[in-house]
Amino acid sequence: MRRVTSRSIAAVGAVALLALGTACSNEREGSTGTAGTEAKGFAEGSLVGVALPSKTSENWVLAGDLFTDGLKSAGFKADVQYAGASTTVADQQSQISAMVTKGAKVIVVGATDASQLATQVAQAKQAGATVIAYDRLITHTRDVDYYIAFDNFKVGRLQGQALVDGMKARKPKGPWTIELFSGSPDDNNSKVFFDGAMSVLKPFVDKGDIVVGSGQKDIKQTAVQGWKAENAQQRMDSLLTSTYNGDRQLDGVLSPNDTLARAILTSVKGAGKPVPVVTGQDSEAESVKSIMAGVQYSTINKDTRKLVAETVNMIKALQKGDKPQINDTKSYDNGSKIVPAYLLPPVIVTKENAAESYANDPKLAPLTQ
Ligand code: BGC
Numbered sequence: 001m002r003r004v005t006s007r008s009i010a011a012v013g014a015v016a017l018l019a020l021g022t023a024c025s026n027e028r029e030g031s032t033g034t035a036g037t038e039a040k041g042f043a044e045g046s047l048v049g050v051a052l053p054s055k056t057s058e059n060w061v062l063a064g065d066l067f068t069d070g071l072k073s074a075g076f077k078a079d080v081q082y083a084g085a086s087t088t089v090a091d092q093q094s095q096i097s098a099m100v101t102k103g104a105k106v107i108v109v110g111a112t113d114a115s116q117l118a119t120q121v122a123q124a125k126q127a128g129a130t131v132i133a134y135d136r137l138i139t140h141t142r143d144v145d146y147y148i149a150f151d152n153f154k155v156g157r158l159q160g161q162a163l164v165d166g167m168k169a170r171k172p173k174g175p176w177t178i179e180l181f182s183g184s185p186d187d188n189n190s191k192v193f194f195d196g197a198m199s200v201l202k203p204f205v206d207k208g209d210i211v212v213g214s215g216q217k218d219i220k221q222t223a224v225q226g227w228k229a230e231n232a233q234q235r236m237d238s239l240l241t242s243t244y245n246g247d248r249q250l251d252g253v254l255s256p257n258d259t260l261a262r263a264i265l266t267s268v269k270g271a272g273k274p275v276p277v278v279t280g281q282d283s284e285a286e287s288v289k290s291i292m293a294g295v296q297y298s299t300i301n302k303d304t305r306k307l308v309a310e311t312v313n314m315i316k317a318l319q320k321g322d323k324p325q326i327n328d329t330k331s332y333d334n335g336s337k338i339v340p341a342y343l344l345p346p347v348i349v350t351k352e353n354a355a356e357s358y359a360n361d362p363k364l365a366p367l368t369q
Contacts, residue, residue, distance in 0.1 A: 040321055041318070041319060041320055041321025041322075042105040042318070042319055043105075044075055044319065045075055045076065045077065046076060046077065046103075046104075046105040046106075046319065047076070047077045047078075047079060047099075047102055047103055047104045047105065048071050048076045048077070048078055048079070048104060048105065048106045048107075048108065048315055049079045049081070049095075049096070049099030049100075049102070049104035049106070049107040049108065049129075050064075050067045050071075050078065050079065050080040050081070050107075050108045050109075050134075051081050051083075051092050051095045051096050051099065051107065051108070051109045051110070052064055052080070052081065052082045052083070052110045052134075053082070053083050053088060053092070053110050053111065053112040053136070054082060054083045054084060054085050054088050054112065055082060055085075056226065056227040056228070056259065057227065057257055057258065057259050057282050057284065058258075058282060058284045058285070059135075059282050059302065059304045060082070060110065062304045062305075063110070063134075063135075063304050063307070063308055064080050064082060066304060066305060066308040066309075067080050067108070067308055067311075067312075068080050070308055070309060070312040071312060071315070074312050074315070074316055076315065076319075079099055079102065079104065081095040081099075083095070083112045088112040088113070088226075089112050089113045089116045091112075092109075092111070092112045092113075092117070092120075093116070093117065093119070093120050096109065096117065096120035096121070096123075096124065097120055097123060099124075099129075100120070100123045100124050100127045100129060103127075104124075104129055105128075105129055105130070105318075105319070106129060106130045106131075106132060106315050106318055107121075107124050107129050107130070107131050107132070108132045108134045108311060108315075109121070109131065109132070109133055109134060109138060110133075110134045110135050110136055111133065111136045111137070111138050111187070111188070112186070113186040113187075114136060114137055114138055114139040114140075114186060114187060114188040114334075115139045115140050115186070116186075117138050117141070118138075118140055118141040118143070121138060121141055121143040121144055122141065122143045124143065125143040130145045130146070130318050131143060131144045131145050131146075132144075132145060132146045132147070132148060132311065132314060132315075133146070133147045133148070133149075133339065134148055134149070134307075134311055135148075135149050135150075135189070135307065136149070136187055136188055136189050137149075137188040137189075137332055137334055137339065138188075138334065139188055139334040139335050139336075140334065140335045140336055141334070141336055142336045142337045144334065144337075144339055145339075145340075146314060146324060146326065146339065146340055146341070146342070147332050147339040147340070147341040147342070148307065148310060148311050148314060148341065148342045148343075149189075149307070149341070149343060149344070150300075150302040150307065150343065150344045150345070150346045151343040151344065151345060151346060152189050152192040152193055152196065153192050153193075153195065153196040153199075153331070154196060154345070154346055155192075155193055155196060155281060155300050155302070155346045156192065156193040156194060156195060156196020156197040156198075156199070157196040157197065157199060157200055158196075158300060158346060158347075158348040159193070159196070159197045159254060159255075159256070159279040159280075159281065159298070159300065159348075160196065160197035160198065160199065160200030160201045160254065161200050161348070162277075162279050162297065162298035162348055162350065163178065163197075163200075163201065163252045163253075163254050163277060163279050163297075163298075164200065164201070164204065164210075166252065166277035166279075166297040166298065166350075167251045167252045167277050170251070170277065171251060174204070174209040174210065175208060175209050175210065175211050176204075176209070176210050176211070176251040176252060177210075177211050177212075177213045177248065177249060177250055177251050177252075178201075178210055178211070178212055178213070178250070178251060178252040178253060178254065178276075179212065179213060179214060179216070179236075179239055179243075179250065179252075179253050179254070180194075180197075180201075180212060180216065180217060180222045180253075180254045181222050181224055181232060181235070181236075181253065181254060181255050181256060181260055181264065182194040182219050182222040182223050182224065182256055183223070183224060183227055183256045183257065183260075184223065184224060184225055184226050184227045185219075185220075185223045185225070187227065188334075190219075190223065190256065191219060193256050193281075194219050194222070194256070197254055197256075201254070205217070213239075213243045213244065213248065213250060214239050214242065214243045216239075224256075224260055227257065227259065227260070229259050229260060229262070229263035230263070232255070232259075232260040232263040232264055232267075233263040233264070233266055233267045236253075236263070236264045236267035236268065237267050237270070237271070240267065240268070240271045240273065244271075244273060249274070250268075250273065250274075250276045251276055251277065252276050252277040252278070252279075253276050253277070253278045253279070254279055255278050255279050255280055256279075256281060257280055257281040257282050258280040258281060258282045258283070258284040258286070258287035258296070258299055259282070259284065260280075261278045261279065261280035261287060261296050261299075262286060262287060262290065262296070264278055265278055265290070265295060265296060275295055277297040278296050278297055279297060279298050279299075280296055280298060280299040280300070281299060281300040281302070282299065282300065282302065283299050283300070283301050283302070283303075283349065283358070283361075283364060284299070285363065285364065285367060287299050288349075288354065288358070288364055288367045288368065289367055291349070291350065291351050291354060292351060292354060292367060292368060294351065297350060298348060298349060298350045299349050300346045300347065300348060300349065301346065301347040301348075301349050301357050301358070302344070302346050303361070306344060307344060310342060310344065313325070314342065324342070325342060326340040326341060326342045327341070327342055327343060328340070328341040328342070328343050329341075331343070354368040355368040355369070
């Protein structure tokens with residue numbers, strides 16, 4: 001019966017979906033991917049809160065402006081906040097509570113610390129708001145309705161593959177010596193990126209074709225607290241001293257994003273060592289320049305404009321009482337529930353395909369000419 005209902009929804013489209021919305025509110029198996037909480041709709045022009053982490057990378061800076069503009073042009077009132085640079089968790093907690101008090105109907109959260117927001121999202125749900133985890137999942141709570149992000153595991157896989165490809169291009173035969181870096185442990189994405197990369201790298205490591213020079217392979221050893229450049233640079237400095245002091249060659253470094261990639265490269269250059277293959281993520285302008293100059297090897301294109309636009313689409317659907325589009329109902333178990341997700345495809349970028357990848361990006365395209 002439920003299955004029949006879900007197929008019917010797929011067939012009859014959005015108008016009928018609106019009418020059937022309540023009847024199907026417990027639907028968990030919809031072929032259109034409509035699992036989630038009940039959607040009743042809310043008044044046009046309502047307040048939408050957006051709580052973003054501190055500006056640890058360009059994507060967050062961009063997202064804030066895009067949300068402010070995108071929500072306004074969709075007819076909502078927008079309250080966009082960033083956590084500060086140091087007291088990030090407390091900042092974000094009080095920002096979300098304030099959004100609830102102000103009556104926000106939807107609260108979009110890019111978590112500073114995935115596991116520290118249960119109280120605030122519970123408040124949001126009690127007040128009748130819908131909670132959307134943006135880019136980073138919120139963990140250990142049932143009070144998160146949707147997750148929207150680029151496919152994080154795939155980001156990691158692409159990074160791992162780029163590292164292998166880059167090293168092979170420079171030195172066709174292994175073994176290759178590498179070091180591994182991962183993101184901040186309080187960000188749920190960090191482990192997903194790392195697992196994705198290791199799904200590619202581990203078979204090489206197991207065969208002895210790739211050697212982690214320092215032996216530091218555990219995510220606890222590779223983590224960069226707070227995604228901070230200075231922490232990555234410090235770790236790279238000490239790895240160079242401890243492991244690459246003599247003639248030993250470092251062929252590649254797995255870096256989870258561009259900010260950290262540039263910090264790693266600064267460290268290597270400071271030590272006067274040859275530049276290894278270094279991966280990245282985010283398509284930051286400085287990294288795109290570095291890739292074009294043949295220094296950083298790769299980045300990932302996760303177009304923030306698309307992610308924000310899709311999030312605004314989700315919010316528009318919720319406002320109308322429709323269920324937002326989702327395309328994944330199994331990957332994101334947050335420890336309390338599987339969060340229905342809408343995942344966008346990330347794209348690997350090297351010098352070879354940079355011009356093509358950024359052709360529609362007015363800021364990045366000129367850097368690839
Ligand atoms: C985002 C990355 C970003 C990192 C640091 C992650 O959660 O997915 O795009 O580089 O945070 O800000």
